[in-house]
Amino acid sequence: MRIWLVALLLGACTLQPPGGRDPEVPIGATTRFEPARFAGTWVVRQGLAGQPVPGALQVSEVDPAGFTWRENGRDVPARITGTGRFTLGAGPGSRREVWVLWIDDGFRTAALGNPDGSLGLILDRQPAGGEDRIAAARAIMEFNGYDPAKLVDVTE
Numbered sequence: 001m002r003i004w005l006v007a008l009l010l011g012a013c014t015l016q017p018p019g020g021r022d023p024e025v026p027i028g029a030t031t032r033f034e035p036a037r038f039a040g041t042w043v044v045r046q047g048l049a050g051q052p053v054p055g056a057l058q059v060s061e062v063d064p065a066g067f068t069w070r071e072n073g074r075d076v077p078a079r080i081t082g083t084g085r086f087t088l089g090a091g092p093g094s095r096r097e098v099w100v101l102w103i104d105d106g107f108r109t110a111a112l113g114n115p116d117g118s119l120g121l122i123l124d125r126q127p128a129g130g131e132d133r134i135a136a137a138r139a140i141m142e143f144n145g146y147d148p149a150k151l152v153d154v155t156e
């Protein structure tokens with residue numbers, strides 16, 4: 001009986017939450033997010049291992065209610081749902097919640113995620129450089145419950 005209990009406890013220690021973040025860790029969106037300053041081209045520098053990651057994003061047609069998010073050649077409506085938060089997609093079952101966890105003062109680097117951990121991206125305006133900002137974005141991702149070992153480079 002004791003061996004079974006020990007095995008059960010050891011097995012519980014190795015359980016990993018689904019997605020890229022620990023749902024027990026609180027997550028927060030930045031109050032610094034400004035949709036108009038977020039507009040433009042973004043390069044995805046890091047993303048969650050094993051998840052499809054677009055190489056580049058384009059944010060355009062910004063208005064107070066939302067903007068257009070262009071990913072993999074496809075325009076997706078983005079509706080602002082709160083400070084630093086927006087929802088991608090319009091139809092039932094096609095919506096994806098996005099939280100801007102951090103963005104630097106110059107709006108050059110951003111960390112995006114969501115509470116369930118199904119999304120984790122580090123974006124930058126350039127495909128290379130800004131390692132200090134990328135490191136800061138990774139630290140913010142970790143603070144919000146993401147496993148930094150699951151964030152992988154997606155640009156060359």
